[in-house]
Amino acid sequence: MQQTAVIYTRVSTEEQAKEGASLEAQERLCKEYCIRQNWIILKVFREDGVSGGKIDRPALQKLLDYVSKNKGKVNFCLVHKIDRFARDLSIHAQIKGRLIKYGVELKSVTEDINNTPTGKAMEGMLAVFSEYYRNNLSCEVSKGQRERVLQGYWPFPAPIGYLNGFRDSFNGPIKKLKKPDCEYIKKALEDFAIGILQTPADFRRYLNETIKKYKWRKTPIAKQQSFNILYNIFYAGYACLPSLGILQKGKSESMISLETFQKVQDRLKENSRKKYKRMPVNETFPLKEKCYCLDCGYKITGAYATGRSAKYPFYRCDRGCKLGKRTKSISKDDFEEMFVIYVEKVKPQKRYIKLFNAVILDYYNKKINEKKNNVKEAEFKVNTLKERQEQLIDLITEAKQKGNSQRKVLYENKLDQIENDLLSMQTVKKDDEISVSEFGTVLETCKQLLENPIALWKNGDIYRKIAIQNMLFPIGLQYNAKIGFGTTEINVAYSSIKALEDHQTEKSNLVSRPGLEPGTICLRGKRSTD
Ligand SMILES: [Zn+2]
Structure with a gap:
């Protein structure tokens, strides 16, 4: 069939x-x-x-x-x-x-994907590449964005109540107040500052009532969004990236005065439980990301306890379950140390990583050659298409001069088609060129990630840390005091190595000598479904 x-x-x-x-x-x-x-x-x-x-x-x-x-x-x-x-x-x-x-x-x-161990490994690796590539991109972008913010611009999406798409006379991105949205938000912030709206929940309820009544928004404001409004100094006319320590007088329109903003912050502090201080940025707490309490299923979050002379960072369950041996909270250092031990435990065996790397390398060497050939071929096709494009343009001019409009339309249609093909071909060519140039560096990082994820995690900034956590534990992590860390699923690349391990154990009855040539497995795996 x-x-x-x-x-x-x-x-x-x-x-x-x-x-x-x-x-x-x-x-x-x-x-x-x-x-x-x-x-x-x-x-x-x-x-x-x-x-x-x-x-x-x-x-x-x-x-x-x-x-x-x-x-x-x-x-x-x-x-x-x-x-x-x-x-x-x-x-x-x-x-x-x-x-x-x-x-x-x-x-x-x-790409070659099939259900052989090699195919699975390939697929896992490619997914890691894609994710790494994306993270890398967002890091690169933020360098330029950082410069912009230092100049007081806002190169990010507009906060609620603002409009995107404006630039000042120096071509810098600025946001303008969106009417009537900004009026409702301004009123809510000012009312919260003087205590007419007493809690963040009141603040949110007020906004959502005005939305219901005046329809200034399609969807109600979610809890996190209402906090974003309350804590965002952008509304007072500042450009701020707390994680990078940037606070700059902004060039966008302000909605409230700095005085009002400060009153809002004071009231928020009064509101939050005295013991915990809410941190607007979680750069101190990488494990806040997708880490859940095994007892209640709620998120594990980070917070600071204020002591006599210093602030102590710790993790705790949103519902207040016990995370420490006797205490509810667990210190940041202890919790992260347990995470490190857990990662070391689930890390695949070194000899399988070596095998895996060899397979990947072999695969990519072939792939790179293939891509290079593709680029050459595409170049040739692009040139041929360009020649035909020129010929057609000549023919159209000729037909025009002779007054043969039927011919002219015919040639124009052909030209359209050729220009479309040209565009597709150029796109394909660019894709392949990017892949070729990317492979080397990305491959190196991925090897490191497999061999020593903890070194990368410890040395990385908060974004890198979170990216690595996501790669290792795509579904997230679970924790409780008795069992410690656990997860239902580990990264596909890791699990494919496990599959490779199993595959090897099966094969070992037939091929028992050590130092098995990985390249041959790769070839066999690849051909099997063709
Ligand atoms: Zn809990």
Whole structure:
């Protein structure tokens, strides 16, 4: 029986602005692949202008819906590149898990994925690459953004009550007050400052009542959003990045006075329990990210206890369960030390990492050569298309001069098509060029991540720390005083090494000599499904 496939294509908003044909190019390449494989294409799901870091993407949801309703009828889900699917490891794991549940296998046009241990390892590694790449990008962006904030600009999305899309005479991004939203927020902040609204909950309730009544917003303000408003000095006309220690008089419009802002902060302090001081930034508490209390399921958060002469950072359960041996809270140092020990414990054995790395390296050497050839081929095609484009332009001019409008339209249509092809080809070429230049550095970091995640974690800044935690434990971590740390799922790359370990144990009956050549496994694994 002929096998079936659904196709999934995606471009993010930035890619969409830059290279309009990317979606079509992906689809065309996927369709060609299906024809080569002799698969029936059931449906194409197109995601336009959506980031790969989210799971609630409209087309993706439709795809999952479709495969669940057609359980047993869909064999493959085909993407052009794995990072089209998910740039975030936990999301990748989640989606893949659901596909497997419906009996659907994930396939990529440009990467080798199959259910052999090598294929699984490959897929895990690619997901790590994508995530690393994305984190790297966001770090790079923040350097420029940091400069902007130092100049008083705001290169981030507008806070609630403000409008995006304005620039001052020096072309710097500024925000303007959004009417009437800003009037309700201003009133709420001022009322909170003088105690008419007494608690953050009152503040939020007031805002949501005005939303209901005057419809100035589609959705009510969530709890976290209301805190963001209360704690954000942006509303008083400052540009502030607490994690980088930047506080700068801003160039955007202010909503309230600095005096009002300070009164709001004083009242917030009075409101919060005296023992705990709320920290607006959690750079001290990397483990706040996706770490849950095993006893009650609530988040584990970080806080400071104020002693006589110093502040002591500690972690605690949101519900107040015991995290320490006798105490509710556990000191930051103790908690993080336990985390380190746990990571060391779940880390794969060194010899399997070596094997894994060798397999990956072998795979990528081949892949890089392939990509380099692709780039050459694409270059040739681009040049041919450009020649034809020039010829057509000449023909159009000629037809125009001769007054042959029928010919002219014909040539113009052809020109359109060629220009579309040119755009797709250039996109594909760029994709491949980026992959080639990226591999080396990314591979090195990924090797380090597998071999010594703790060293990377300890030396990294808060963003790197969180990225590493997410890579190692995509679903998050659980903790309680008795058991310590635990998780239901470990990173796919790690678990694929485990699969590799199992595979090796099975094989060891046949091939018992040590120093097995990894390259041969790779080749065998790759060919098996072709
Ligand atoms: Zn708890």
